[in-house]
Amino acid sequence: MINDSRKNNPFTDLNSLEYKVHSQWGDDGIIQYLVKYLDIDNKTFIEFGVEDYLESNTRFLLMNNNWSGLIMDGSENHISKIKNDDIYWKYELIAKRAFITAENINQLISEEEISGRIGLLQ
Secondary structure, three states, X not given: OEOHHHOOOOOOOHHHHOOOOOOOOOHHHHHHHHHHHEOOOXXXXXXXXXXXXXXXXXXXXXXXXXXXXXXXXXXXXXXXXXXOOHHXXXXXXXXXXXXXXXXXXXXHHHHOOOOOOOOEEO
């Protein structure tokens, strides 16, 4: 649902929204616009294939907007690096090593007790 305060002010150029803090291609700005433009009740995200989570689409939401989330990557080394980073204990973040398939995605999410609507699935 569109936030009433933004209803009459839609963007005209997607490129004008882009900026990069932790994302690779300016997605931080686009995501910030969307979370301000849309009414999102559940400030929870899930992001797949995050590698070491230094360059990601949800890190800015976590740190700047106080969202919580689940991140997954297939590499034990990447997950270990995340769990040893300050970000892991400073914020509400779950890091899980997993190879994701269409058959196991729902189980992987439910194992972390995430249910209901998700604010951002990346």
